[in-house]
Amino acid sequence: MALLEVDKLSAFYGHLRVLSDVSLTVEAGELIAIIGSNGAGKTTLLRSLSGLTKTTGRIRFDGRDLTAASPQETVRLGIVHCPEGRKLFPDLTVGENLSLGAFLRRDHAAIQADLERVNDLFPILHERREQKAGTLSGGEQQMLAIGRALMCRPRIILLDEPSFGIAPIIVDRIFEVIRQLNAGGLTTLLVEQNVGVALDVCTRAYVLENGHVALSGSAGEISSNAAVRESYLGM
Amino acid sequence: MEILILGLSRGSVYALVAVGFVLVFSVGGILNLAHGTLFMLGAYFTYIYFNFLFGQGGTLALLASYVCAIVSVSLVALLLFFALFRRKIDSISYVMVVSLAFALFVEQFMKVYFGVTSTGVPSLVRGSVDIFGVRVLNKEVLLLPISLFALVALHMFLRHSSAGQSIKAVAQSREGAILVGIKPDRVLAMTIAIAAALAALAGTLISSLVTVTPTVWSYWLIKAFAIAIVGGLGSLPGAVVAAFLLSFVEIATTFTLTDQYGELVALMIIVAILLFRPSGLMSSRQV
Amino acid sequence: MSRPLLIARRAAAGLLDAIQALSLVFVIIVAGIVITALTSSNFYVLEILVLAVIYMQFTSSWDVLCGYANQDNFGIAFFTGISGYIAAILNKSLAMSPWLTVPISATAAAAAGLVIGWLALRLRGPYFALLTIVFAAVLSKLAYIFSHVTGGEEGISGIASFSRSVETDLLVCVALLFISVLCMTAFARSHYGLILRSTQHNEDAALASGINAAHYKVAGFGVSAFFAGVGGAMFAHTHMQVSPELMAGSLSVLVVLMAVAGGRGTILGPVLAAGALTLFNEWLRIIEIYRPIIFTGTLIVMIYIFPSGIANASFFARAPLLRRLLFGREA
Ligand SMILES: Nc1ncnc2c1ncn2[C@@H]1O[C@H](COP(=O)(O)OP(=O)(O)O)[C@@H](O)[C@H]1O
Ligand SMILES: [Mg+2]
Secondary structure, three states: OOOEEEEEEEEEEOOEEEEEEEEEEEOOOOEEEEEOOOOOOHHHHHHHHOOOOOEEEEEEEOOEEOOOOOHHHHHHHOEEEEOOOOOOOOOOEHHHHHHHHOOOOOOHHHHHHHHHHHHHHOHHHHHOOOOEHHHOOHHHHHHHHHHHHHOOOOOEEEEEOOOOOOOHHHHHHHHHHHHHHHHOOOEEEEEEOOHHHHHHHOOEEEEEEOOEEEEEEEHHHHHHOHHHHHHOOOO | OHHHHHHHHHHHHHHHHHHHHHHHHHHHOOOOOOHHHHHHHHHHHHHHHHHHHOOOOOHHHHHHHHHHHHHHHHHHHHHHHHHOHHHHOOOHHHHHHHHHHHHHHHHHHHHHHHOOOOEOOOOOOOOEEEEOOEEEEHHHHHHHHHHHHHHHHHHHHHHHOHHHHHHHHHHHOHHHHHHOOOOHHHHHHHHHHHHHHHHHHHHHHHOOOOOEOOOHHHHHHHHHHHHHHHOOOOEHHHHHHHHHHHHHHHHHHHHHOOHHHHHHHHHHHHHHHHHHOOOOOOOOOEO | OOHHHHHHHHHHHHHHHHHHHOOHHHHHHHHHHHHHHHHOOOHHHHHHHHHHHHHHHHHHHHHHHHHHHOOOOOOOHHHHHHHHHHHHHHHHHHOOOHHHHHHHHHHHHHHHHHHHHHHOOOOOHHHHHHHHHHHHHHHHHHHHHOHHHHOOOOOEEOOOOOOOOHHHHHHHHHHHHHHHHHHHHHHHHOHHHHHHHHHHHOHHHHHHOOOOHHHHHHHHHHHHHHHHHHHHHHHHHHHOEEOHHHHOHHHHHHHHHHHHHHOOOOOHHHHHHHHHHHHHHHHHHHHHHHHHHHHHHHHHHHHHHOOOOHHHOHHHHHOHHHHHHHHOOOO
16 A cells, blocks of 8 residues: 555635645655646645645545644654745754754654764754754755754655755755655655756656646656656756 | 833833733734733732732742732633634734733723722832942842843743743744644743733732732733834844833933823834834844 | 816715715614704713714724724824814814814814824834824823823813704714714725725735825825814813823723724724614613623623624625615625
8 A cells, every 4th residue: 555645635725726636646665756837736735745735635644544634643643844945943043943853752862863864964954053044055954954854753755846946066965865865765755846856866756737637657757758848848 | 320220120020021922922923912911910910819818928928929820810811812812813903902802801800899099919028228329129129130030031941941942933933833743823822821921920020019000001011012013023132122221211211301201202212113113123033 | 177176076976875885774873863862851861872973983983994904003092182182272272163173173183194194104013003002192191291281180171062952962973973974985985995905915916006005095094083083073072071081092992892893894883883882881880880891891702703893794794685784885
């Protein structure tokens, strides 16, 4: 059975239908990319999965029905959302931001171990642990956002445009980490407008258009699709 | 010299009241206009407990009344939050209006049961001391250290406890806080209880110094509101600085001019700040 | 066509439209008050009706700005106070007749309203609320400081009433209220009201569409202050005295609470609520000591049950005919 099953999910903002009957599955250990143009509904999809946006349809995670779950419940179960715009705590230090990632956890030893793992992945965060999050560069903030998400002990991590507004070299570094984490067994759902990079790292991908799934398939299938090449890869 | 001493001691009480008001705004995006009422209830509950429960016993009884009063006010604030505010917590206007209605209600209630005249509580300490040649009442002297202690305790709590960190988290990024599993509703309830406790502490401290009548809430509400905005709505350090500033201006003008002029000058300064620097003196949001 | 003529024609059309939009219940209430004034000689009843009319005037003048622009003015007493005192002083020291003091003092209030409105333009939410509170507080401090003019704590008494009898006073007040409500309805239904409404959600959007929101807000302030001023002068000439209570924070708060309970942005919701609540408060005198507790408690309960006000309750959205009868045609 798949780790995450989404069946006929629909979401609304007032009367505006933003997602219509979106269905997808994520197997444990996969790295799935969700691509689509601006306003396609990618962010809304992730928000629905983490319980921030109310939806109709069905969400099953590890065999449990999560359709009406609160964000706190989803975090507890290990669905961790690293949001668009990062949503860090700007006046808290890097260290405090990371500790807050473990807010729901009480397993102190494991928390310490996770903190060390994050520091290994992003040594810069360790260097800047006393600095306020708001003073970091965009790339560092994105690293901190991912680090904070990792401190929640995710079983699946939802990444919303981790490359947004970041210098290309740093993007490479961040995607290297994403790949590495996935190789270590972390199931990943990656939303990206930077389609080339996303298709490079993912195993499978879904293309979202106007709130519905227009196309899905393995990374290779998607990247060789003529329509995708034309509208997203500019070839 | 007298100005300095009085300014410091009154300023510290202003800070206690204003900090809670700001904290609730930062966390919940709401203005609790019953904050002055919570302050007033601190004084009234002290009076009630001391006179009716502890039968005007000694110092210990007075201390016990202080503690009971603070706890009671926190409970009232929680009741206010759960019973009235939560109905439409997203509307800043609804919360302002309903909290004002509550303030008016408490005022009338107190008028009926305790009369319109002032209610006094004996002080924890008697006598007076000479500080640099100025005679100051001991109870006045007590204000600054107790308030400072409470403010430092608040700072430590916010900085070092998990609950305190969750308050800061919600204040700085509500959505970020939700995504690490914090429940903003619960954090707001806790914040309101803490803010109420601080206001009540200020009320109990003041109850032996100035007269407490059922209408004082509006005076203290305006103080807290003004300090909050002068300090830059959302900034705790700003609120503390603004509290001392306002208290110095008031005391200084009261000494040099008359009472009435003193308050007028303070009000005009608030108008000027609203018009020329509406973001407050310290504009960064800092909790 | 010349510009003044054009404006006059627009105003006339607006008034005509306001008459058509008026609520039947309001007309019946006004007629009822008129009949009572003509037939009753119960001094007590007449006095209460005068008070109710004054509060209706206050709440509707609050609503014409705050209900539409969705900003909370917690200092309406600034306008009622300034106008009441000006009317009192003009009448006492210059022996001016109420027929002159009412328009003059209301115009003075409107001028103050335009100034404050202009100053408050950039301020929203909490900042706006504080500014209005502080302005009203400044005014009442000034009244104490210049107590040789204002009478300080005692205020000014011995002001002439509109006429020699309470009956006629009541008739004058209810006529003023009726005209005021008509004018305010016309204002609210004109493009002014519409634009004020549009600014409440998104001022930037209004700006982007080329509307100068500032102009409309300042105008709204002026109108609100003018009719609040009419109410203040009404108070002076019916109570024959003014005291600091007319510019007190508690009056401002009471007006906000009654208007919000009635339903902001409907003019008649606040009017009906103010009338009903004033009468209710008087009726409570049968249990005098608990009266204020029950009255304020009722306000809390009303606001809790109808957080958007009675006139905006979903109940009326489902019963448009009833809504039309009670609160008039929607803007
Ligand atoms: N809070 C909101 N209120 C109203 N509409 C929204 C809101 N958030 C997003 N939308 C609309 O929903 C659609 C999908 O948005 P989003 O999920 O953010 O797309 P994406 O992340 O793919 O760019 C867009 O048309 C956007 O305008
Ligand atoms: Mg997006």
